Amino acid sequence: MKINIQFVTMPTSETMQNYAIEKLEKMARKYDSIISVEVFFKKENDPKGNGKICEMVVSLSGPRIFASSNEKNFEVAVKSTISDLEKQLEKRKAIAKPYA
Template sequence: MNINFEYKDVSASPRLEAMATEKLEKLEAKYDFIVTTDVYFKTEKTSSADSGMITEVRMNVPGTTLFAESNLGSFEASLAKVVGEVGVQLRKRKEKMQSH
């Protein structure tokens, strides 16, 4: 699996990339049909301390593209949430693939 990282209004972070890579590689171990993954880290000015750190994951799998987005107070929490959401989508996709 090839993982691409993009940052908007955020400086690149090797720590975030390592954390994202670790979580995504766990998904790849369970779902070997993942082709590529794009991870986007963005900041947004908000009045709330519980939001503003946005993480998006776009994952290419045969036949479709899976997408998840989270807007929380830290990139770590946001990343954990989107990886969980993509994991659910992958499980559903695998079930569909097996039923055909």
């Protein structure tokens, strides 16, 4: 699995990069159909206190899967985004299983 991480309009964070890679590698062990993942970290001014955005695009055989979350910190945003991706991957896995 190939992982591409980009920090949009903000400085690169080695800690966040390592955290995201660690979480994505756990997900990749569960779903071997993942070809690559693109991760985007963005910061926005949000009056509610959120504004730490994590977006992920997962390439599989077939259509891509996308998830995004806007949280108070990037760690929570990564967890939330991966959780959304896993739900979508489970649905895809259920559809792809041949019926006996």
